Amino acid sequence: MTFVSHPQGKTLYGRRKGPSLSPRQQALMDTKAPLYQISLDEDFQSLSLKGDSLTTWIDPEKELWLEIGFGGGEHLIHLAHAYPDRQFIGCEPFFNGIAKLVCALSEQKINNIAFFADDARLLLNALPQHSVSGAFLLYPDPWPKKRHWKRRFVQRATLDLLARILKDKGGFYCATDKPDLGLWILRHCLDHEAFVWTAKNNQDWDVPWDGWLSTRYEQKALREGRKPIYLQFQKRA
Numbered sequence: 170m171t172f173v174s175h176p177q178g179k180t181l182y183g184r185r186k187g188p189s190l191s192p193r194q195q196a197l198m199d200t201k202a203p204l205y206q207i208s209l210d211e212d213f214q215s216l217s218l219k220g221d222s223l224t225t226w227i228d229p230e231k232e233l234w235l236e237i238g239f240g241g242g243e244h245l246i247h248l249a250h251a252y253p254d255r256q257f258i259g260c261e262p263f264f265n266g267i268a269k270l271v272c273a274l275s276e277q278k279i280n281n282i283a284f285f286a287d288d289a290r291l292l293l294n295a296l297p298q299h300s301v302s303g304a305f306l307l308y309p310d311p312w313p314k315k316r317h318w319k320r321r322f323v324q325r326a327t328l329d330l331l332a333r334i335l336k337d338k339g340g341f342y343c344a345t346d347k348p349d350l351g352l353w354i355l356r357h358c359l360d361h362e363a364f365v366w367t368a369k370n371n372q373d374w375d376v377p378w379d380g381w382l383s384t385r386y387e388q389k390a391l392r393e394g395r396k397p398i399y400l401q402f403q404k405r406a
């Protein structure tokens with residue numbers, strides 16, 4: 170599996186590799202991953218899937234949704250089954266998470282998911298304008314130390330990229346178990362002219378949106394006594 174380098178240098182701080190894959194997982198990665206993996210050309214603009222432009226896979230009659238940092242892919246796979254008439258792109262640079270997704274895709278014969286195995290900002294930069302109906306950012310890395318806040322995924326520049334690809338009234342759905350990160354996301358989105366917080370009475374951050382499936386990280390947070398925060402935004406029309 171190849172990874173691309175960002176034109177502005179290193180922007181990805183999380184880990185890419187964990188323990189070695191089992192022989193079965195490795196075999197599936199070798200044979201099946203290319204069927205689902207989106208590639209980015211050296212121009213950092215052209216996306217392709219199975220040798221064709223990604224635009225041939227994107228069906229203009231269907232909604233296209235994104236999940237940024239899908240971990241092991243459980244939530245993404247749930248979405249693909251729950252909404253068979255939508256298309257999904259998952260983005261995750263962690264190789265072992267990608268391997269889990271690829272195993273599930275091939276075992277469950279899912280054909281409405283494609284994945285990008287790198288920094289989501291590269292993908293956001295290259296997707297067509299106004300092509301995405303909604304994006305999930307679930308339990309992003311919190312980077313609690315102040316000197317690492319610039320590594321947090323939600324930044325003004327990332328919201329600019331997201332605003333460009335979202336359709337008018339497209340959704341941005343975030344969850345975290347870290348109150349200070351929740352406030353960071355809320356403040357950045359409230360400060361951005363493209364986004365509106367769609368919470369009822371501006372205070373129901375403890376209530377998930379309809380159809381929510383708890384993720385692996387949320388289960389860990391709940392076991393350890395931390396309370397989830399759900400933040401839902403809409404791109405202004």
Ligand SMILES: C[S@@+](CC[C@H](N)C(=O)[O-])C[C@H]1O[C@@H](n2cnc3c(N)ncnc32)[C@H](O)[C@@H]1O
Pocket residue numbers: 181182183184237238239240241260261262263266287288289290307308309310322384385386387
């Ligand atoms: C704390 S985990 C949460 C995983 C999953 N969403 C869940 O709730 O179980 C954060 C994930 O975001 C991924 N990630 C970190 N930076 C990313 C980036 N720039 N683009 C895409 N994914 C990223 C990490 O590899 C990791 O899998």
